[in-house]
Amino acid sequence: MKAAIGGTLLGAALLLAANGGGWAEEEKILKIYNWPDYIAEDTVRGFEARTGIEVVYEVFDSNEGLEAKLLAGDTGFDLVVPSGAFLEREIAAGLLQPLDKAKLGNLSNLDPEIMARVASHDPGNRHAIPYLWGTTGFGYNTATIAARMPDAPVESWRMLFDPEVTANFADCGIVLLDAPTDVIPAALIYLGLDPRSKAEADLEAAEAVLMAVRPHIKYFHSYQGINDLAGGDVCLAMGWSGDILRAMGWAEEAGAGVEIAYTIPSEGANIWFDLMAIPAGASHPENAHLFLDYLMEPQVAAAITNYVYYPNAITAATEHVAPEIRDDPSIYPPAAVRAKLFPGTANLETYDRLLARAWTRIKLGS
Numbered sequence: 001m002k003a004a005i006g007g008t009l010l011g012a013a014l015l016l017a018a019n020g021g022g023w024a025e026e027e028k029i030l031k032i033y034n035w036p037d038y039i040a041e042d043t044v045r046g047f048e049a050r051t052g053i054e055v056v057y058e059v060f061d062s063n064e065g066l067e068a069k070l071l072a073g074d075t076g077f078d079l080v081v082p083s084g085a086f087l088e089r090e091i092a093a094g095l096l097q098p099l100d101k102a103k104l105g106n107l108s109n110l111d112p113e114i115m116a117r118v119a120s121h122d123p124g125n126r127h128a129i130p131y132l133w134g135t136t137g138f139g140y141n142t143a144t145i146a147a148r149m150p151d152a153p154v155e156s157w158r159m160l161f162d163p164e165v166t167a168n169f170a171d172c173g174i175v176l177l178d179a180p181t182d183v184i185p186a187a188l189i190y191l192g193l194d195p196r197s198k199a200e201a202d203l204e205a206a207e208a209v210l211m212a213v214r215p216h217i218k219y220f221h222s223y224q225g226i227n228d229l230a231g232g233d234v235c236l237a238m239g240w241s242g243d244i245l246r247a248m249g250w251a252e253e254a255g256a257g258v259e260i261a262y263t264i265p266s267e268g269a270n271i272w273f274d275l276m277a278i279p280a281g282a283s284h285p286e287n288a289h290l291f292l293d294y295l296m297e298p299q300v301a302a303a304i305t306n307y308v309y310y311p312n313a314i315t316a317a318t319e320h321v322a323p324e325i326r327d328d329p330s331i332y333p334p335a336a337v338r339a340k341l342f343p344g345t346a347n348l349e350t351y352d353r354l355l356a357r358a359w360t361r362i363k364l365g366s
């Protein structure tokens, strides 16, 4: 990028080398920035063993945080994993570079239906590879909830947004994701409004919903909730499908009698896609392409799904996914549920500012 801006002869030569000749001189390092608990234990090791490339791996816990880093300039990362609605804005802002598809021999392994869906965020699928996808719902401790409210509406967003319901669970602990682009659309759909609305009046209505339940919310966090749910320290946590499913597994392993269930609310829920992309100024784009191609191998993708309980986008991986995961409707929602899932849409800056302010007030509770 710098070479192109410099406009010198040397710059032009470097640019040519980068575009045409491959990155022959690239050092054997790859820096990945991903969500926590979002890859199998041996994925990175397998890549390192095969290529001799050393992977530096760090995690982030919100799209907003990742985007702020990208906007601030050189992140040092070669691969990042935004969700579709954020990817869309990051492409528009020039923060991500187009992929060199000639270097991705496994592209044809991608599910065409998913590619078509994510093309709404990345026209022509030029900048990103769909990685994993899931839904935003909530997990709950079945016994604790039943003991406090035998007729609890466990299939509905009322569990999180109706103060008459949440009042029953304030003492056992309710947690919301620290992710306004997950929480506000859920509050809108609870109200019967368009979850993708960017109208100021609708945002105000969602804020009012959250303020009404705010006294019953223990805290906002996108990762602590699943740990506390598994440990029996909270009883109800908004969360992402695979993360709640993993909490379910941890609870079982702990053997302390905690049983967790996951709900995709009957009113409808967000279906999101997280995609892998290369930041514009990445130092190791060649290695990033190698890693992307590796992720598109069916066995590699299946091992990730088997570990994190999120479906991938590789058609031929599904036969290698464990049957109990493949057949779990919480992970692979059946058609009737899928019909009620809505994808997110990118926010414009003006809405974003209103959302950020509303979110600060909601978290503060005033």
Ligand code: N2P
Pocket: 035, 036, 037, 038, 083, 240, 243, 272, 274
């Ligand atoms: C990984 C969950 C990431 C999902 N733990 C957020 N889109």
